Structure formats: C-alpha cells, structure tokens
Amino acid sequence: MSNEARSGEVPVLSTHGLTIRFGGHVAVNNVSCEFRPGTLTAIVGPNGAGKTTYFNLMSGQLPPSSGTVRLYGEDITHLGAPQRTKRGIGRAFQLTNLFPNLTVLENVRLTVQSRAGMGLNMVSMWASHIELIEKAEHFLHLVALTERRHENAAALSHGDKRKLEIAILLALEPDIFMFDEPTAGMSVDEVPVVLDLIQHIKAMGDKTILLVEHKMDVVRSLADRIVVLHNGYLVADGDPTEVMNSPIVQEAYLGAGVADHV
Amino acid sequence: MLRTLLSGDLPRSRMLSATLLVVFIGLALAPFVVSGARSLNVAATICVFVVLVASYDLLLGYTGVVSFAHTMFYGIGAYGVGLALTGMGPSWTAIAVGTVGALLVSLVLALVIGLFSLRVRAIFYAMITLAVASAFAVLASQLSDFTGGEDGLTFKVPELLQPSFHLLEATIMGRAIDGKLITYYLLFFSALGLFLFMLRIVNSPFGRVLQAIRENDFRAEALGYRTVIYRTLANCLSALIATLAGVLMALWLRYVGPKTMLSFEIMTDILLIVVIGGMGTIYGALIGSALFILAQNYLQVLMGQTSAALSGVPFLANLFHPDRWLLWLGVLFVLSVYFFPTGIVGKLRAGTLAKVDRRP
Structure with a gap:
C-alpha cells in the first residue's frame, strides 16, 4: 500500500476486528485498520455508516462488543476515555460538547x-x-x-x-488528533482557519491525524489516505484518487444520495 | 492577604460584601452583643450550619451530586464525640478519640458508598444514600444500650468547656468569661477555618474540575479527568467536613440524640439553605444559614408581636398567629426560589457581573 511505503514505522493506532452491536444493529462490523504517524487519514462514508461510532470506540467513549484497539502495539481496549486521553489520543467532537x-x-x-x-x-x-x-x-x-x-x-x-x-x-x-467533521456548520470564511490548523499539525510530521469529513473537496486537499465505511463495514482503504474512483465508493455514495459531493 | 485568605474568590458585589461582613461581625461578637442562652444558641447553630451546608454544597452545587446521607455523616461526628465522652469521661483525649474515630467511620462509609454508586447514574447514588442514611438513623435509635436510643445521650465535656467554668473572675463588657463562651469561640473559629478551607478547595484546580464535571462529565472524561475519582474525593471531603460539624454541635449541646442529629428534617433544612443561599457558592451557605436559622427561631416571636399588634383586626390577627410560623416560612421559601432561582448570592452577584470584566 502506498501509505505504508511512505512511512514504514509501527502503526501508532490500530484496530483489529473491532465490532459494536446495539441490540440487533451492528454499527461497526469487524473493522481492522492501522494508522501511521505523519499521515492524515480521512474516514468517509454516508450518514449512519458508523464513522463517529468507530471514533468513539477508538477514543474510549464506547466499549466494543468484540475486537481490540492497540496503541503502539499495546492493547488499550480495556482503558476508559480519560486514560486514553492521557496516553495521547485527542478527540474533538462532532456535536459540540x-x-x-x-x-x-x-x-x-x-x-x-x-x-x-x-x-x-x-x-x-x-x-x-x-x-x-x-x-x-x-x-x-x-x-x-x-x-x-x-x-x-x-x-x-x-x-x-x-x-x-x-x-x-x-x-x-495529543499524538493522535481525531477530528469529527471539524468544519460542519461553519461559514465559508471560517473554514480556512480550521483547514490551515490541520495543515499545520500535519506539517509537524510526527502526528497521526484522523478526520471524519463529508466535504469531498476538504478530503481531497488534506488526505493522504481514505478509509471508506459503509453500513459498519470497511469497504475501501487506500490512496485518495484510487479510492474515490473505485466502483464500491461510487455506489456507496450514490446509494446514500450524496453523489454531488464526490 | 485577604485575597489569599478568601482564595481569590472575592464577593464581587458591594451588597454581598456588606451582608457577609454583617453576618461575620454578628457571629464574631455574638456573645457580647446578644443576651440570653437562646440567642447564643442561635449564633452557635448558625456557625455549625454554615459548615454543614457549605460541605453539602461542595457535593450538590459544585459537583452536581445529590446525596441524602449528609445528616448521617453529621450524626456520626456527633455520636462519635458523644459516645467517647460518655465512655471515657470528660477529657480532651476522649474528644480526640471520638473525632478521629468518627472521621474514620465517615471516610470508610463515604468511600464505599461512593465507589459502589458514583460510577453509575446520579439517581442511583441519591437512592443509595437515602437507604443507607435511613438504615443508620434506625440503627442509632434501636441500639439503645449503646446510643441511648430515642432519648439520646447527655454527657459532660472537659472542664474548660463547662458553663460553670470561669476563666477570669472579671467580666468583659458585662459578659462572664465562662466555659460556654469558650465553647462558642471554639465553634466560631473552627467554623471559620473550615469555611476558608472549603473556599480554597472550590477555587483550587481540583475545585475547577468538580465544576467541569457538574457541567459535562462526559467531556471532563474526554479531557483526561477520571470523574469517578473526583466524585469520590468530593464525596469523602464533604462527608469528613460534615462529621466535624457534628462534633462541634455535640460539644455545644453536650447531648446527642437521633432527633437533633440524624432526622430527615435536618437534611431538608440543608437542602433549603443551599437553594436559598445559592447553589455553587460557598458564601451562599453563610448567608443562607444565617437567614434560615434566624427565621426558624425568631419568625414565631416576630409573628406573635405582629399578631398582638393586629389584635383588633379579626382575619389578619389570625393569619399572623404564631402557630402559623411554619406556613410563613414555607411562603418565604417559595418566594425566594421564585425570585432568586440562583439564590441570594447569585442574585447579588448578577448585578455586578455585567459591569465587571469577568474572570474565567
């Protein structure tokens, strides 16, 4: 994979078969993924795809039904949000909190x-x-x-x-910055302030950035890699242009009626 | 100097400063200003209640935790000293043993209740404290061989604190320097010390975290604060200070009993005073306690005089009959909650806050 070629180090954060069920509904289904320092990964997908839930599982707001979360290879699944924050996982919330x-x-x-x-x-x-x-x-x-x-x-x-x-x-x-739709609801002239900040963090070189974002122009301008979630499954993962053009993504987005964003 | 004593939490309102000063000076000079055992008893009760209410506000107003076990900790302090003085005789060692023992019992209970229930929803904590406190009150009145049952215990205090003890032959401002006076100042300075201590706690980095937890515990966790630890610590601190308030009250009354120390009425009084004074302000405990306890003791007298003055008017004389003082206390409470939802301190501060540049 191209992003592995870019930085061959150990993943900072990784999930292995991460799953959470709410009653009969599986919000995040067997998601395994690795995030490396110095990269910005955009997590995209239609509404209800499980992006924010996936974030909650990684930052410790929710305990998973099964699967593990690892930080520098160490299993941190049993740790709560405060301990994960102390270890360098920083989280901004979608609904202001x-x-x-x-x-x-x-x-x-x-x-x-x-x-x-x-x-x-x-x-x-x-x-x-x-x-x-x-x-x-x-x-x-x-x-x-x-x-x-x-x-x-x-x-x-x-x-x-x-x-x-x-x-x-x-x-x-933090070492890991998790942005959950940082520009949602912002006026057009406010967005550049936030994007510049994210660029600035990225330029530091050693930070791992995870970004949930709906605006495809934002994703294109910032992301080194795109992970696509759909109905709780990880359906695509890779280079931005490659992922954007893959049939499964086109279909997922067309299915959710947000094709105009792509 | 004053700023450090008050932990940087100045009254920030001229009216509030003036009221606080009046209450403070009134309590400081009470033995010389008022006459009669009853008046001094009122002043001493205010001193104890300031501590008791402020320690409750640490939980309710600052941390956002509702507890019904506060009188239990108050009772533990009172019974601790009462049992020790009864069993070991009137000595300072007995007071020390009773106090330390009571503090330990309170600490263990607060820790156990806290760790079991503070990690779950707030309503469970309220329910559990209610159950434990009721059980404790029943226990205290049932174990009559040990606690004196419903009658309670009357005991002797060390000589220095006995009313018959005279430190000086002479009098100061017409007031004999006796054990009662010494006990009063023991209460007054203990209350002052504990009050300033609590003012420091709420204005410390720890106190700011408590307020953050009250505002949004989910977010406090996301910032890296383990809320269960902070809640449990606040719970323990609050319980320990309430225990000390109980110790002071027992020394003043030279008596402990379930009605005066453990009854649910005290719990409701505490709740009322916190709301009247202003939740989340330690100063509110001072003003609220003074006002409430004065009303509790003198409203009846005042109404008796009003009723007598209106004796010609049939309906009004009846309305202000001294027996109806509880009704009027209730009316006063409803009105104060309606007009000052943020309490007296909140109301007094609100006017000035708009003008001054607010500190964070």
Whole structure:
C-alpha cells in the first residue's frame, strides 16, 4: 500500500476486528485498520455508516462488543476515555460538547490543567497558575477566539463553538488528533482557519491525524489516505484518487444520495 | 492577604460584601452583643450550619451530586464525640478519640458508598444514600444500650468547656468569661477555618474540575479527568467536613440524640439553605444559614408581636398567629426560589457581573 511505503514505522493506532452491536444493529462490523504517524487519514462514508461510532470506540467513549484497539502495539481496549486521553489520543467532537456555563478560556484552561496533571491539586488557587492561563490563551489565539475568552461557551455562535472544540483538542497536545467533521456548520470564511490548523499539525510530521469529513473537496486537499465505511463495514482503504474512483465508493455514495459531493 | 485568605474568590458585589461582613461581625461578637442562652444558641447553630451546608454544597452545587446521607455523616461526628465522652469521661483525649474515630467511620462509609454508586447514574447514588442514611438513623435509635436510643445521650465535656467554668473572675463588657463562651469561640473559629478551607478547595484546580464535571462529565472524561475519582474525593471531603460539624454541635449541646442529629428534617433544612443561599457558592451557605436559622427561631416571636399588634383586626390577627410560623416560612421559601432561582448570592452577584470584566 502506498501509505505504508511512505512511512514504514509501527502503526501508532490500530484496530483489529473491532465490532459494536446495539441490540440487533451492528454499527461497526469487524473493522481492522492501522494508522501511521505523519499521515492524515480521512474516514468517509454516508450518514449512519458508523464513522463517529468507530471514533468513539477508538477514543474510549464506547466499549466494543468484540475486537481490540492497540496503541503502539499495546492493547488499550480495556482503558476508559480519560486514560486514553492521557496516553495521547485527542478527540474533538462532532456535536459540540463543551462546558456551557464556563467561560471560553476556562474550557481550554481545564484542558491545559489536565495535561499538566494538576487536577488533584486542592491547596493552591487556580488563578495563581498563570502559566496554565497563558497557555490556554495561546491556543485560543490559534483559533482566533481571544476576544471572546471571557464569554460563556454557551453564548458562542455555532462556528465559534467548533473553533473552541478545536482549541481544546490542540490544548490536549495529543499524538493522535481525531477530528469529527471539524468544519460542519461553519461559514465559508471560517473554514480556512480550521483547514490551515490541520495543515499545520500535519506539517509537524510526527502526528497521526484522523478526520471524519463529508466535504469531498476538504478530503481531497488534506488526505493522504481514505478509509471508506459503509453500513459498519470497511469497504475501501487506500490512496485518495484510487479510492474515490473505485466502483464500491461510487455506489456507496450514490446509494446514500450524496453523489454531488464526490 | 485577604485575597489569599478568601482564595481569590472575592464577593464581587458591594451588597454581598456588606451582608457577609454583617453576618461575620454578628457571629464574631455574638456573645457580647446578644443576651440570653437562646440567642447564643442561635449564633452557635448558625456557625455549625454554615459548615454543614457549605460541605453539602461542595457535593450538590459544585459537583452536581445529590446525596441524602449528609445528616448521617453529621450524626456520626456527633455520636462519635458523644459516645467517647460518655465512655471515657470528660477529657480532651476522649474528644480526640471520638473525632478521629468518627472521621474514620465517615471516610470508610463515604468511600464505599461512593465507589459502589458514583460510577453509575446520579439517581442511583441519591437512592443509595437515602437507604443507607435511613438504615443508620434506625440503627442509632434501636441500639439503645449503646446510643441511648430515642432519648439520646447527655454527657459532660472537659472542664474548660463547662458553663460553670470561669476563666477570669472579671467580666468583659458585662459578659462572664465562662466555659460556654469558650465553647462558642471554639465553634466560631473552627467554623471559620473550615469555611476558608472549603473556599480554597472550590477555587483550587481540583475545585475547577468538580465544576467541569457538574457541567459535562462526559467531556471532563474526554479531557483526561477520571470523574469517578473526583466524585469520590468530593464525596469523602464533604462527608469528613460534615462529621466535624457534628462534633462541634455535640460539644455545644453536650447531648446527642437521633432527633437533633440524624432526622430527615435536618437534611431538608440543608437542602433549603443551599437553594436559598445559592447553589455553587460557598458564601451562599453563610448567608443562607444565617437567614434560615434566624427565621426558624425568631419568625414565631416576630409573628406573635405582629399578631398582638393586629389584635383588633379579626382575619389578619389570625393569619399572623404564631402557630402559623411554619406556613410563613414555607411562603418565604417559595418566594425566594421564585425570585432568586440562583439564590441570594447569585442574585447579588448578577448585578455586578455585567459591569465587571469577568474572570474565567
């Protein structure tokens, strides 16, 4: 495979026969896949294909019915979300998932604080750790939210909430960045800010990026590899142009009525 | 200096600062300002309730956990000291043994209840605490050989704290420096210390995580915080501080009994005070306790006077009859929840917050 030729190292993250059933419905069905550092993999598929569920299984929000998730070859299936975050799997959510009544800055500062391992400190004042606040402000600056830092997260516009979501992911400083439709619902002029950020992370060279995205132009411009999920199955995996033109993808997308995106 | 003492959590409202100052000075000077055993008893009860309510708010207001076992921990503290003083005689060692023993029992119970139920849904935790607390209250009144049953235990405290003890021959501002006064200041300074300690906890990095968990526990997990650990820690802290409040109350009353220490009424009082004062504000516990306990003790007197003054008017005199004080307390509660859904502190702060640049 072309992406293996590009980086021959051990996969950072891999899934092996990953499956989850909700009652009779199999949302993710026996998906095995490997992700390597320095690459951006786009995960595409029609609505309901299991993309977000697959993300939830990898980042620990859901336990799988069967199969394993490995991080640097080590089985991490039994670990919960907090432990996976601590080991470098960072996740941004599709449906914005913030602390609504805390300020924008506090949303990010809490992330920086977690990263600094200071959550259990009961004796000092949070406000005296200026380095955490400054670091949080730095990440807000990257997503152009500095001016709104003292507002409650609930007061932000949809696009700004998405940006805050990304600032939180950046503040986790993970090895693996998982973006779940980062540009969904954003206005046209906001999208480039996010795409530039993703490009910037990619340019660092050692980060593994996973991106669930519907907009095919975004996928084409960023992805080194495309994985296609359909009805919970992995149906295609490989070089972007190759995958986009494969009959199975054409059919999957035509079937879901989103052919105009392809 | 003041900023550090208050852990950077300043009242941020002139009205609030003024109210807090009045309550603080009132409690600090209570033995010299008010006369009579009853008034001092009210002041002491306020001191204990500030600690008890603030420790409950640590759970309810800051972490978003509903517990019905708070009076149980309060009772454990009271019975711990009561049993130790009864069994070992009136000594400071007995108080120390009772306190440490009670803290250990509370810690183990809080840990067990927490680890069993805090990982599941919040409603199960509420149910389990309700069951355990009821069982504990029944146990305390049934084991009559040990706990004195329904009658409770009356015991002696060390000499320094006995009302008959006089530290000085002279009086200060017409007030004898006796054991009752010393006990009052023991309560006052313990309550002050615990209050500032809790203010520090909620403004520490740990306290901020608790608020994050209250806001969105799913996201807190995704940030790398193991919420079950934080919830359990908050639960233990809250239980331990409630235990200390129980110790203080037992020392003040020189009596423990199921009605005064374990009854479900205390639990509802705590809930009411938290809501009236303002959930998620430690200051709310101070203002709420002062207001509630004053109303509980003096509303009846006040109504008696109103009723007497209105004795000519048939309907109104009846309406304000002292026997109806509970009705009016209820009306006051409903009105305060309706007009100040964020509590007194929330209301007082809301006005100023719009003007000042908010800190995160």
